[in-house]
Amino acid sequence: MDLLTLHHLTKTFGGLTAVKEVSFTVEKGAVVGLIGPNGAGKTTVFNLITGHYRPNQGDMVFDGVSLSDLRTHRIIALGIARTFQNIRLFQRLTALENVLAGRHYRMHSGILSAMLRLPAQRREEQEATDRALQELEFVGLGSQALTMARNLAYGDQRRLEIARALATEPRLLILDEPAGGMNEQETEALIGLIGRIQQRGVTILLIEHDMRLVMRACEKLVVLEYGGKIAEGPPEQVRHDPKVIEAYLGAEDEP
C-alpha cells in the first residue's frame, strides 16, 4: 500500500525550476532513498512534502489526504516528521526539552492549566517527559537528557533530531542527510537505528550521499537530476542504470 504519493510535483523559484514533474510513491513500511547530485532538488522535495514550500503544480497525497494546502504543523499532526540537513535543534535548550517539542501537538494544556497546575496538566507533563526519555533512550542519548543541545557532539545532535521527530509518533519519517558529518562508526550505528525505526512500523524516506548507507538501508531508490526524476527502483537495479551512472554514481566511484 502506498503511504505517500507525489503526482507531477513542480516547484519554481523565479526562473529556476528546482523540481520538475516529479512523481513517485513511498510504500508503507519501506525505507526509500532519494538520491542525486548536489542541487538536484532533493531537499526541495522534502520541503514541499512538509509544507515549507508550496508546489506550483502537482499534488502530494499522504494516506488519502492532500498535503498541498496544509501548514507545516498540520502535516506533522497527520503523521509526518522530519529532520533537517543542517541540524535545526533548539540550541540553548536541553536534549529532553528538544524531544518534548515533538510531544507538543499530542498535548493539550494551555496557559490557565499551566498557571493553576491542574492535575490533568501535571499528568500530561509527566507522560510527555516519560515518552521523551524513552525516545532519547531509543536513539542512545538516555544519559544526555539534561545536556544542552549545543553541547552535544555532532553525531549526537543528528540523533537528537531523530528522537525529536520520533516523539511526534510519525507514520512517515523524513531524514535529510542523516549521516552527514558522521564518521564510519557513527554511520554504522545509524544504519542499525534506521532498521530499528523501521521495525517500529515507521516508513522512512531519506536523502543521503553516503552510498554504503543508501545501498544497505534502502529497499527502493529514487534518483533526481536537475530537478527531474531519472530513475526509480531497487538499489541493485538503479546502481546499474546507465543514466544514473552517468549522472551520479559513476562520477563518484571514479574520482
Place this chain on the structure above:
Amino acid sequence: MGRLDLPFVVAFTVLMTIAPLFLNAYHVDVLNSIGLYALLALSLNLILGEAGLFNMGHAAFYAMGAYTAAILNTRYQIPILWTLPLSGLVAGLFALAVARPVVHLRGDYLLIVTIGVGEIVRIALVNDVFGITGGANGIFGISRPKLFGFVIRQPQHFYYLIWGFVALTIFLFYRLKQSRFGRALNYLREDEVAAEGSGVNTAYYKLAVFGLGAAWAGMAGTLFAAKMTIISPESFSFWESVVLFMIVILGGAGNMAGVLLASFLVIGLPELFREFSSARMLVFGLVMMIMMIVRPQGLLPARGR
C-alpha cells in the same frame, strides 16, 4: 530555579516584605516604581525574552490598561481594582488585533512596527480620541483603590499591593515557563522553522504570547492609574518602551531573576544618584554601553533547566 537559588529567594522575599518598615516614604515610592517596571518588564520578558519577538511598543499596552481603568473609574465609578481584569482584557485584545497582521514579520521589522504601534497609541491619546482620553492633560480624579474596605493611599500600602502583584506574577509565570506553553515560546525563540516542523503552531503561539504579555502590561497600567490618580500620555512615551526593552535585555532575556535585578538597577540607580542631576544619565548610558560589550548575554542569562 535550582535548589541553590532557594536561600536567595527566601532572603529576598523576607527583605522585601520588611523593607517598608525601615525606609522613608520617598524610598518606598522609588521601590513602588521599581515594582511597576518589574511587572511590565516581566510581561515584556514573555514576548521578548521567552519567545524572542522584538517588541519596542510595550508602553502602548500599558497605556491601554491604564486608560481603560481610568475611564471606567472616572466615568462609571467602577472601583479601580475591579477594573483590573477588564484592563487586562482590553490591552490583550488590542494586542491581538495589532499583532495579527504583523506578527509573522521577523526581528528588526517587527521591532519597527511595534515602535509605530506605540507612537500611534500615544498620539491618539494626546488627540483625545473618541473624546474620552482627556487629550494631553489626561485623566485626573481617579479614586483611591479599596481592598476589603481598606483605602490604599500611602506609599507603604501601595508597596504591598504592587509587590504582592509582582510576587503573584513571578509565581504564575514560573509555572508557565515550566509548561507546554512556556516551552513552545522557547522553541519559537530558538528556531521557528524547527518549532513548526516539530508540530508547534507557531502563528498561534506568537499571537498568544503577545496577548498574554499585553494583558499583563494592561493590569500593570491599572495599578499605575490607581497609584498616580492622574494619568496622561507622557507617561506612556516611546522612552518607556525603550527602558523596558533595556531591562529585559540587560537582565538576561528569559530569566526572571535577571529581569528583576535589572529593574532595580535601571530604575533604582538613577533615583539614588539624583543629586548628580543630568550627569547621571550620561553615566547611565555609559554603563549600558559597557554592559553590552562586556556581558551581552545579560546580567543573569537564561539557562537550560
